[in-house]
Each structure stands twice: as C-alpha cells, then as structure tokens.
Amino acid sequence: MERLKTYRVSFLFLILLLFAALLINISFGSVAIPIDEIVTTLIGGEASKSSWHFIILDYRLPKAVVAVLAGGGLAVSGLLMQTLFRNPLAGPFVLGISSGASLGVALLILGAGAFGGYVSGLLLSQWSLVLAAAMGSFLVLLTVLVVTFRIKDTMAILIIGLMFGSITAAVVAVLSYFSNAEQLQQYIFWSFGSLGNQSWQGVAMLSLFCGGGFLLSFLRSKSLNALLLGENYAKSMGLHLKRTTFWIIIITSILAGSITAFVGPIAFVGLAVPHLTRQWFTTSNHFTLIPAVMLCGSILMLICDTIAQLPFSEYTLPINAITSLVGAPVVIWLLVRKRKLLF
Amino acid sequence: MASEEQHTILDVHALAIGYALKKDKNVIAEGISFSLKQGTLVGLVGANGIGKSTLLRTLSGMQPPLEGSVLLQGEPFKSYSVLGLAAQLSVVLTETPASKNLTVQELISLGRQPYTNWMGRLSEIDIKVVNEAMEVTDTNSLSRRKCFELSDGQLQRVYIARALAQDTPLILLDEPTTHLDLYHRAYVLQLLKRLATEKNKCILFSTHEIDLAIQLSDLMVVMSSDGTFVDQPCNLITAGRFDALFPKDVIRFDPKTGRFGSIK
Numbered sequence: 001m002e003r004l005k006t007y008r009v010s011f012l013f014l015i016l017l018l019f020a021a022l023l024i025n026i027s028f029g030s031v032a033i034p035i036d037e038i039v040t041t042l043i044g045g046e047a048s049k050s051s052w053h054f055i056i057l058d059y060r061l062p063k064a065v066v067a068v069l070a071g072g073g074l075a076v077s078g079l080l081m082q083t084l085f086r087n088p089l090a091g092p093f094v095l096g097i098s099s100g101a102s103l104g105v106a107l108l109i110l111g112a113g114a115f116g117g118y119v120s121g122l123l124l125s126q127w128s129l130v131l132a133a134a135m136g137s138f139l140v141l142l143t144v145l146v147v148t149f150r151i152k153d154t155m156a157i158l159i160i161g162l163m164f165g166s167i168t169a170a171v172v173a174v175l176s177y178f179s180n181a182e183q184l185q186q187y188i189f190w191s192f193g194s195l196g197n198q199s200w201q202g203v204a205m206l207s208l209f210c211g212g213g214f215l216l217s218f219l220r221s222k223s224l225n226a227l228l229l230g231e232n233y234a235k236s237m238g239l240h241l242k243r244t245t246f247w248i249i250i251i252t253s254i255l256a257g258s259i260t261a262f263v264g265p266i267a268f269v270g271l272a273v274p275h276l277t278r279q280w281f282t283t284s285n286h287f288t289l290i291p292a293v294m295l296c297g298s299i300l301m302l303i304c305d306t307i308a309q310l311p312f313s314e315y316t317l318p319i320n321a322i323t324s325l326v327g328a329p330v331v332i333w334l335l336v337r338k339r340k341l342l343f
Numbered sequence: 344m345a346s347e348e349q350h351t352i353l354d355v356h357a358l359a360i361g362y363a364l365k366k367d368k369n370v371i372a373e374g375i376s377f378s379l380k381q382g383t384l385v386g387l388v389g390a391n392g393i394g395k396s397t398l399l400r401t402l403s404g405m406q407p408p409l410e411g412s413v414l415l416q417g418e419p420f421k422s423y424s425v426l427g428l429a430a431q432l433s434v435v436l437t438e439t440p441a442s443k444n445l446t447v448q449e450l451i452s453l454g455r456q457p458y459t460n461w462m463g464r465l466s467e468i469d470i471k472v473v474n475e476a477m478e479v480t481d482t483n484s485l486s487r488r489k490c491f492e493l494s495d496g497q498l499q500r501v502y503i504a505r506a507l508a509q510d511t512p513l514i515l516l517d518e519p520t521t522h523l524d525l526y527h528r529a530y531v532l533q534l535l536k537r538l539a540t541e542k543n544k545c546i547l548f549s550t551h552e553i554d555l556a557i558q559l560s561d562l563m564v565v566m567s568s569d570g571t572f573v574d575q576p577c578n579l580i581t582a583g584r585f586d587a588l589f590p591k592d593v594i595r596f597d598p599k600t601g602r603f604g605s606i607k
Contacts, residue, residue: 222456232438236429236432238430284445
C-alpha cells in the first residue's frame with residue numbers, strides 16, 4: 001500500500017497565498033496604501049499617515065477578515081452539501097438558508113414602513129438586519145429539520161429546500177409589490193451583499209460561529225468520507241445515517257446562516273470553490289479537503305473583494321455580482337475541460 | 344465444502360420477507376429456513392422479481408423480517424449496534440459508490456471504518472488488512488487509479504476488496520456478475536470461491552449465472568414460485584428444483600449439463 005499524499009507543500013503555498021491576498025486586499029481601495037505601511041500597522045507600529053492607520057484598522061482589516069471567514073465558510077458548507085447530497089451542483093444555499101434570510105430581511109425592511117418614522121429608524125439598524133436574517137434562516141432550517149426526521153430519502157430534503165426558495169421568493173415579491181421605491185432599494189442593496197461596515201464586535205461574533213462550524217465539520221470528516229460511497233454502503237460500515245445527516249445540516253446552517261446574516265447572500269463561492277480545490281487536491285478525503293477548501297474559499301473571496309472595490313476609484317461594485325462573474329465562468333470552464341464535475 | 348466443526352454464521356428460521364405498509368403485509372416469500380457455516384460459498388438464484396434482493400436486504404439487516412428469525416452468530420440483528428454489525432457483515436451492492444473520484448486505495452481503505460479512530464487513521468493492522476485485500480483481488484496495480492477510470496470488471500474487484508477490508512465473517516453480494524463479460528463473470532465467482540475456502544468466509548451472492556453458480560457453489564438457495572429450496576447444487580438438480588425457476592415456454596433446464604437451453 002502506497003502512502004497517502006499529505007499535501008504539505010500545497011498547504012504551505014495556500015497559506016502564503018492567503019497572506020499575500022490579504023495584504024493586497026488591504027492595500028488596494030479608493031486610497032492605495034503601500035504594503036510595508038500595512039505590515040507596520042498590523043504588527044502594532046504607526047503608519048506614516050494617521051488616516052491610513054484609521055483606514056487599515058477600522059475599515060479594511062475587519063472587511064478582509066470578514067472576507068476570509070465568509071469565503072472559507074461558504075466554501076466548506078458547499079463541500080458538505082455536495083457530499084451529503086452526492087450532487088456536484090449542491091451549494092450552501094440548497095437548504096433554503098439564503099431564501100430564509102432574504103425573507104427575514106424583506107419582512108423587516110419592507111414591513112418596517114407600516115410602523116412609521118421613528119420605529120422604522122430603530123428597526124433598520126445594522127444589528128436588526130443581522131437578527132432578521134438569522135431568524136429567517138433559522139425558521140427555514142427548523143422546518144427542513146422537522147421534515148428530515150419524517151422522511152427517509154435524503155434527496156427529498158434537496159427538493160424541499162428548493163421549494164422553500166420558491167415560497168420565500170414569492171413572499172418577497174408580494175411584499176415588494178406593496179412597498180415604496182426607497183424600501184425596495186434598501187432591500188436590493190442588502191441582497192447585493194456587503195463585506196464592509198462591520199464593527200469589530202460583529203467580526204468577533206462571526207469568527208465565533210465560523211470557527212465553531214469549521215471545527216465541527218472537521219470532526220465529521222470520517223462520516224463524510226463514508227458518505228462518498230452512498231448511504232447504504234455508509235450504513236453497512238457502521239455510520240449512523242440520521243445522526244450524521246442532522247449534524248451536517250446543523251453545521252451548514254451555522255456557517256451559511258451566520259455568514260448570510262452578516263454579509264448578505266453571496267452566490268457561487270460555495271458551489272465553485274470545492275470543484276476548483278479538487279482540481280488541485282486530487283483526493284476525496286475530507287480531512288484534507290475541508291482545510292484546503294476553506295483556504296481556497298478565503299483566497300477567492302479576498303480576490304473578488306479586491307476586484308469589487310475597484311482599486312483607485314471611489315466606486316464599489318456589489319460583491320454578490322463579482323463572485324458570480326468570477327464563479328460562473330470557472331464552473332463552465334471546468335465542465336468544458338473535464339466534461340463532468342466529479343465530487 | 345463446509346465441514347461439521349465449522350461454526351454457523353447465519354441461521355434463518357421460518358423466515359417471511361416482504362414489505363409491511365401500515366396494516367397491509369406484502370409477503371414476497373415465506374417459509375425460508377437454512378443455516379450457513381464458515382467457509383461456504385452460497386449462490387442465490389431466482390427469476391427477476393422473485394425476491395432475491397429483498398432476501399439479501401433482510402439478511403443484511405437493512406429491512407426487518409415479516410415473520411421468523413434471522414440469527415447472525417446466534418444473535419438477532421436487534422442486539423447488534425450499528426458498529427458491531429459492521430464488524431460481522433459486509434455488503435457489495437448493485438448501486439455504484441456515489442463518488443467515482445475516490446482512488447482505488449481510498450475506496451478499499453474506507454472498508455476499515457468500523458475499526459479506525461475518529462480521524463479514520465489507518466493503523467499497522469488496518470494497512471496490513473487492506474494490503475491483503477488488494478493482493479487477493481489483484482487490485483494492487485490499480486491502487487492509485489481513480490474509480491472513474493476503471494472498467495466494470497476492475498470496479499467489481501475493487502468493491503469486493505473493500506468488503507474484504509471490512510474483515511467480516513459474512514459477506515453478502517447482490518448480483519456481483521451483472522454488466523461483466525463471460526471471463527469476468529467466471530473470474531469474480533472463482534474469486535469468491537477462493538475467498539470462501541482460503542479465508543474461511545461465509546459468502547452469499549445472488550446471480551443470474553445459474554450454470555456458473557451450480558459449478559462453484561457449495562450450497563444454493565433457489566427461489567421459485569413453488570417455494571424456496573436450499574441444498575447442495577447436485578441434490579437440487581436431482582430434485583428438479585431448477586425446472587421451476589422459470590416458465591417453461593422459452594427455456595428448459597438440462598439436468599445432464601447443468602445448464603438452461605433454448606427450446607428449438
């Protein structure tokens with residue numbers, strides 16, 4: 001028996017790439033900041049301009065950290081869903097998590113008008129958006145879990161997730177019909193996704209959820225590997241199928257749910273990154289894949305965000321659009337090159 | 344051939360199989376009794392839809408029996424934990440593993456899951472068992488290849504190797520010869536025969552290769568509309584049990600050659 005590859009060099013390379021992407025991401029923006037100034041600031045020194053110090057520590061660094069967490073988290077939850085449903089097209093939102101979040105936010109923004117000026121101002125603070133999105137995804141998740149325990153077929157969960165997507169989209173459409181232009185714009189801006197404008201408390205909270213999600217998913221690697229053979233084989237090798245399905249759904253919800261709550265729906269990273277990673281790490285072992293997918297997701301998200309903030313200009317493009325613009329061609333390229341998506 | 348001092352692995356008594364939907368019971372076959380010992384190769388034959396797969400599912404604990412009892416090593420399935428059962432019984436199913444991106448070595452090593460730690464790390468013993476499984480199924484040279492690169496014949500050997508790596512006294516195979524050419528059908532059944540004798544396994548396989556099964560099996564389970572019969576192949580031929588397998592309008596069993604032939 002040959003020894004299994006450990007991919008040490010690849011991991012080292014990915015980590016270096018992550019730091020490079022992080023520095024470049026912080027460096028570029030409406031104001032370009034030299035890399036050495038960033039390094040000085042990050043290790044506790046003073047930047048030569050005090051405005052740089054402020055921009056780096058209070059604006060760009062939290063945004064970069066959110067990008068790392070969101071990219072990694074979405075990519076890992078995409079991998080989990082692809083393995084659970086053994087479907088290469090599954091992504092973090094197949095369970096309806098982002099539709100749930102959209103519904104929560106839509107109810108908040110589009111419904112807030114009903115309460116009039118003062119109350120709606122109170123309702124629409126940063127935290128209430130996060131809370132509404134979290135509640136929305138939690139509600140959908142709860143329903144999916146209840147259904148999971150009543151049916152035997154895992155694939156049915158997939159269809160139920162899709163149905164929830166349709167229902168929430170319809171409710172949002174009805175709500176939009178009765179709202180004014182300003183509210184609609186606010187809702188649409190939320191749906192563009194935004195990595196920035198997070199307080200350090202927000203970043204800390206997101207790190208907590210994502211860190212927990214990463215750890216739990218890594219601990220489930222053995223079960224995930226068994227699922228690669230299909231449910232019947234997995235059961236015959238001593239896997240508790242229901243328990244495993246339950247945990248995978250919970251982990252995905254923690255990761256995708258908290259990320260959607262903080263930064264809004266972000267498309268394609270969760271679907272594309274696992275496939276990209278498999279081109280490089282030619283293994284199906286989740287002990288290797290989970291950290292690899294996490295790193296690749298973070299790097300891709302940092303790159304997308306660097307593009308989205310349109311260096312040297314004052315404009316910022318919606319991150320959700322950029323991830324699709326980058327992600328969709330990647331999936332097409334993979335399909336054309338390999339003819340099929342393996343997982 | 345199983346000798347008398349070999350101990351019994353699987354004991355089936357007055358078994359009725361089928362599906363229970365609320366109050367309705369859909370009995371597919373009943374009155375099945377046999378006991379299987381170590382070192383025996385058992386062929387299960389029957390027409391399409393007669394209940395071969397249902398019997399295999401019942402014997403592997405995936406589906407509860409409607410009546411009667413199935414004892415594995417003297418204990419009913421209910422008394423086994425999921426992991427405990429995985430150490431007693433391994434399966435080769437007709438469904439192909441969901442991921443074809445696995446390498447052969449990864450797939451076979453997954454058979455060690457009931458024995459590995461939470462990380463699935465292979466110990467010295469695990470590696471030794473996997474190596475043996477690859478050697479006996481002649482899959483050594485394939486170990487680095489991805490499953491999507493393999494032919495059906497090679498894949499079947501890999502699946503059998505995975506079941507071997509699981510290191511269980513009982514192996515159940517659901518139609519391991521489908522989609523294979525004549526050479527590979529004979530190869531797979533001879534491999535199973537060798538595993539039963541050399542590794543002292545109890546192996547039960549369902550198949551449509553009735554003539555090959557008659558030649559190689561120690562015991563055969565014949566499921567027909569007349570009932571389910573279990574005996575040595577030669578006794579079953581004398582008793583005319585194979586005649587009842589299929590309707591007699593197209594093919595007929597020739598007891599002299601042990602084969603089915605077309606009616607001219």
